[in-house]
Structure formats: structure tokens, C-alpha cells
Amino acid sequence: MPVLLGGTGDTIANNTRDSTEIPTAPQLSSRMKHIKEEMTKNHLQFVRFEATDLHGVSRSKSIPAHFFQEKVIHGVCMPRGYLELIPNPKDKEVDHIRATCFNSDIVLMPELSTFRVLPWAERTARVICDTFTVTGEPLLTSPRHIAKRQLSRLQDSGFSLFSAFIYDFCIFGVPEIINSKTISLPASALLNDHDQPFIQELVDGLYHTGANVESFSSSTRPGQMEICFLPEFGISSADNAFTFRTAVKEVARKYNYITSFFIETGFCNSGILSHSLWDVDGKKNMFCSSSGIEQLTTTGKKWLAGLLKHSAALSCLMAPAASCRRRYFKESKDLKGSVPTTWAYNDNSCAFNIKCHGEKGARIENKLGSATANPYLVLAATVAAGLDGLQRNDGVLAAPQDSTDLHPSKLSEIPLKLEDALMALEEDQCLRQALGETFIRYFVAMKKYELETEETDAERNKFLEYFI
Incomplete structure (x- = not known):
């Protein structure tokens, strides 16, 4: 059986390491004492054991609170298929995973530093x-495991990641009819300065779960909102985003809203990873020049070079569906199969x-991602690509206003079709090695399965039902 994972969340090292260290008995006792006090204070009845599936959606099992300590030790079992999402592997499409293994259980082991009372869920x-x-x-297909492994590599190289997610999402009125084919939505709700109790409860609730919101605002369309989180070191930024994705849905229901990461035309909203590279102690931003000049340091330019070089493969993980990739088409004036990967200062x-x-x-905003x-996976792939840039001498693509002594690298392109992006991911040896052969093969197989079984004109409804 697995052992309880460590990580108190108190230091950068604990947030970036793979958290494989077994906590000492006093550490475990101290954490459990604090949790028991919280459970008594808040009269808790249930505890959710949450894990991310491959799409970033929470899959959980709730247990009665009086069983919590026992489950901390032994874990909670869940069918593996809940997380890996291929209904029936066949014809050796994933030949390294036997069907009997796919149909087995996996064990959810809690990271106690993430224990939080949920303000939007009763007791x-x-x-x-x-x-x-x-x-x-x-589990080698676990996105959180992969992200922690990349953060550990980054720390071994003498750096830490300081990052935050910025999400767009849409608010709709609750539909009257939902079936397997259609979701009927009334006009999207328009929130203004006089109608914000939903957002205010959401932001306050996120604060109490440890996810600090820096700002929120109305965006370009009616009912479209943007929420920005405060940056944090290590895995916490992805944990905050994961928490938000469930919180926004549950709080919205209380106000007779439905939230979606799709706008009314079926396009995906954006999901941006804003990040900077710091020394391992978290004291110095390695992207900033000591001279105060407002441009990236050589370290920052090398990191950017890695992102540019691997942008085609990165886009597969950050815009992982056909509808997600439509946002790239706005840069294309014709029917080419790809668009250039662009970068600039403050653009x-x-x-x-x-x-x-x-x-x-x-800081660099990676805007390839959809919400x-x-x-x-966004965090893990960004770190893997950036690290490759640091370890190579390929140079960076110079912007018109940027003078640099680094040699420009080959112009990179972003495929418009998911099929081409999957091919780019399969051919990217750096990401294959960093994220793991097992994960890459499984992820590609899952996406090919989705493409093969996709219903014409039903994609938006399918994703709305899943991501609501």
C-alpha cells in the first residue's frame, strides 16, 4: 500500500519537491491535531478526497468525517477509469496498459497541507x-504527479517557479432542459457593479481555501468574467486553479447560474499561466535585470527560447480539443495549417x-492555454519546455524592439488542427522524456479516441455538460 505523502506547504522546497518524503510521527501528529480541531470547530460531517482527471476536472469520494484518520493512513480507493477517461482500451491502442490494469482500482492518498473547509459546501x-x-x-498518468516531478527537476537546477493562473469564464442562467444531446440556455447573465454577490461569495470562499484572488472583472462579452490569482511558489498555483474549477461551478448553482469555460459561440475562454523564474530560495526574480532595464535577462530569454521551441507540442496540452484551438484561427488570414508563435513585450x-x-x-504570460x-499539465509542460531552453544554447527569437547578442532561433509554428498538434507532441523528444512515455502515449490515445467518437455539431454540448 502507498504511504502518506509529506509536504506542509510552509516552504518553497515543500511546494516544489515531489513530496515523496514520509512525514515523521510528530509532524503527522501535529497536522492531524490541527485538522481535528478544524473538524470539531466547523462541525464537519464529510471530507472529500479529490484528485484531478486528465481534463483537470475534480473526481472525488466523500467519506464521513469520523473515518478521516483511518483513510489518511490507508487511502481511498477509486476506479482507475474515473481518472484516465478511456472507456474501453482495445486493439492494444495503449499496449503498455493491460485492460485488467485499466479496470483496477487506484488509491487516493491525501496531502494534508491541502485540507480546507469548503465555505460553499455545508459541513x-x-x-x-x-x-x-x-x-x-x-500513477504515471497523474497530472499532479507529473507537475510535482517537473518542479523537482527545476529545484534540482537551482530555481523555483512563481506562478498564477488567469481564467476567463462565462455565467449563464440555469437551463430548463438538459438531455444527452442538447443544452438549452437562456441569454447569458450580465453582471454589473450592482449584481455581484455570486462573485463576492466565490472570491471570499476561495480565500478561505487558500486560493488568493488578486482581482476579478467583467470581460468583453455579457456574462464573461476574468479572475486573476495571486502568484505562489510551486504546485500551489495549480492547486488553486484546480480548486477554482470546482468552486465556481458549485457557488454558481447557489445563485441559479451555470458557469462555463465556453462562450456562447462555442469557443473556449482563455486560461493563462503567468510565471517567473526565481532562485531556489525565492528571493530573486531571475527574469529581472539588476540594471533595472525593462527586458528579460539572459536566463529569461533562454527560458522563453524553450517555450518557443516547444510551442507546437505545448499547444496540444494547453488547447486539448478542436473547439479550444479555434482561438488560434483569429491569427490566421488564410487556410494554412499553422500560425507563427508570437512573443513581445507588453503585447x-x-x-x-x-x-x-x-x-x-x-514575468511571462503563456497564453497558449484554454480554460x-x-x-x-499546463504547469508541467511549461516547466519542461523552459528547462530545455535553459540547458541549450539555441538563442531566442528577437522582437523588433529587442536588441540581444543571442542568435535567433528557428521560427516556431502552432498547428491549427488537434491532429497535427498530437503529432507534434509525439515527435517532441524533450516533452516525451520530461512528462513520461506512459503519459504521452496514454494522452495521445485518449485524444485520438475523442476525435474518432466525436459527434458532429455536438462537441460544444458535450463539453458544456462535462465542464459545467
């Missing part, structure tokens, strides 16, 4: 879990926007 708390096989091995239209203003210092992408 309920949650804890985020890592996933293991019944023999105690980490929100670019795939990689380098912001050098404000108290946060220089439906799994935040753990």
Missing part, C-alpha cells in the same frame, strides 16, 4: 490527493507576452 471539507496503484507506485495579442512593469517584476486545459 464539508476537502483534501487534494495524489494517486497510486494498489501496489504503491505513483496581449501574443502567445507569449512578457510583462516587465509593476511590483512583481518581469479547459488541465492546470497541472
Whole structure:
């Protein structure tokens, strides 16, 4: 059986490491004492053991609170198919995973530092879990495991990641009819300054779960909102995004709303990863020049070079469905199969926007992502690509206003079709090695299965039902 994972969340090291250390008895006792006090204080009845599936959607089991300590030790079992999402592997499409293994259980083991009382769920708390096989091995398709492994690699290289997600989402009135084919939606709700109790409860609730919201605002369309989180070190930014994806749905229901990561035309909203690279102690932003010049340092340019080089494969993980990739078409004036990967300073239209203003210092906004992408995979792939840039001497693509002594790299392209992006991911040896052969093969098989079984004109409804 697996053992309880460590990680108190108190230091950068605990947030970036793979959290394989077994807590000492005093540490475990201290954490459990604090949790028991919270459970008594809030009269908790249930605790959700939550894990992310490959789409970044929460899959959970709720247990009566009086069983919590027992489940901390032994874990909670869940069918593996809930997380891996291929209904029936056949014809050896994933030949390294036997059908009997796919149909087995996995074990959810809680990371106690993520235990939080849920303000929007009555007398309920949650804890985020890592996933293991019944023999105690980490599940190699687990997005959170993959993200923690990349953060560990980054720390071994002497760096830490300081990051935050920025999400767009849409608010609709609750539909009157839902069936397997159609969702009937009335006109989207328009929130204004006099109608914000839903957003206010959401932001306050997120704060109490440890996910600090820096700002929220109305966006370009009626009912479309943007929410920005405060940056944090390590895995916490992805945990916050994961928490938000469930919270926004549950709080909306209380106000007779439905929230979606799709706008009314069926396009995906954006999901941006804003990030910067810091030293391992979290004291110095490695993207900032000590001279105060508002441009990336050489370290930052090398990191950016890695993102540019791997942008085709990155886009597969960050816009993982045909509808997600439609947002790339706005950059295309013809029927080409790809668009250039653009970057610039303080230009929100670019795939990689380098912001050098404000108290946060220089940071890169990775804007390839849609709001439906799994935040753990977005973080993991970004780190893997950036690390490759640091370890190579390929140079960066110079912007018109940027003078640099680094040699420009080959112009990179973003495929418009998901099929081409899947091929780019399969051919990207760096990401294959970083994210793991097992994960890459499984992810590609899952996406090909989705493409083969996709119903014409039904994609938006399918995704609305799933991501609502």
C-alpha cells in the first residue's frame, strides 16, 4: 500500500519537491491535531478526497468525517477509469496498459497541507490527493504527479517557479432542459457593479481555501468574467486553479447560474499561466535585470527560447480539443495549417507576452492555454519546455524592439488542427522524456479516441455538460 505523502506547504522546497518524503510521527501528529480541531470547530460531517482527471476536472469520494484518520493512513480507493477517461482500451491502442490494469482500482492518498473547509459546501471539507496503484507506485498518468516531478527537476537546477493562473469564464442562467444531446440556455447573465454577490461569495470562499484572488472583472462579452490569482511558489498555483474549477461551478448553482469555460459561440475562454523564474530560495526574480532595464535577462530569454521551441507540442496540452484551438484561427488570414508563435513585450495579442512593469517584476504570460486545459499539465509542460531552453544554447527569437547578442532561433509554428498538434507532441523528444512515455502515449490515445467518437455539431454540448 502507498504511504502518506509529506509536504506542509510552509516552504518553497515543500511546494516544489515531489513530496515523496514520509512525514515523521510528530509532524503527522501535529497536522492531524490541527485538522481535528478544524473538524470539531466547523462541525464537519464529510471530507472529500479529490484528485484531478486528465481534463483537470475534480473526481472525488466523500467519506464521513469520523473515518478521516483511518483513510489518511490507508487511502481511498477509486476506479482507475474515473481518472484516465478511456472507456474501453482495445486493439492494444495503449499496449503498455493491460485492460485488467485499466479496470483496477487506484488509491487516493491525501496531502494534508491541502485540507480546507469548503465555505460553499455545508459541513464539508476537502483534501487534494495524489494517486497510486494498489501496489504503491505513483500513477504515471497523474497530472499532479507529473507537475510535482517537473518542479523537482527545476529545484534540482537551482530555481523555483512563481506562478498564477488567469481564467476567463462565462455565467449563464440555469437551463430548463438538459438531455444527452442538447443544452438549452437562456441569454447569458450580465453582471454589473450592482449584481455581484455570486462573485463576492466565490472570491471570499476561495480565500478561505487558500486560493488568493488578486482581482476579478467583467470581460468583453455579457456574462464573461476574468479572475486573476495571486502568484505562489510551486504546485500551489495549480492547486488553486484546480480548486477554482470546482468552486465556481458549485457557488454558481447557489445563485441559479451555470458557469462555463465556453462562450456562447462555442469557443473556449482563455486560461493563462503567468510565471517567473526565481532562485531556489525565492528571493530573486531571475527574469529581472539588476540594471533595472525593462527586458528579460539572459536566463529569461533562454527560458522563453524553450517555450518557443516547444510551442507546437505545448499547444496540444494547453488547447486539448478542436473547439479550444479555434482561438488560434483569429491569427490566421488564410487556410494554412499553422500560425507563427508570437512573443513581445507588453503585447496581449501574443502567445507569449512578457510583462516587465509593476511590483512583481518581469514575468511571462503563456497564453497558449484554454480554460479547459488541465492546470497541472499546463504547469508541467511549461516547466519542461523552459528547462530545455535553459540547458541549450539555441538563442531566442528577437522582437523588433529587442536588441540581444543571442542568435535567433528557428521560427516556431502552432498547428491549427488537434491532429497535427498530437503529432507534434509525439515527435517532441524533450516533452516525451520530461512528462513520461506512459503519459504521452496514454494522452495521445485518449485524444485520438475523442476525435474518432466525436459527434458532429455536438462537441460544444458535450463539453458544456462535462465542464459545467
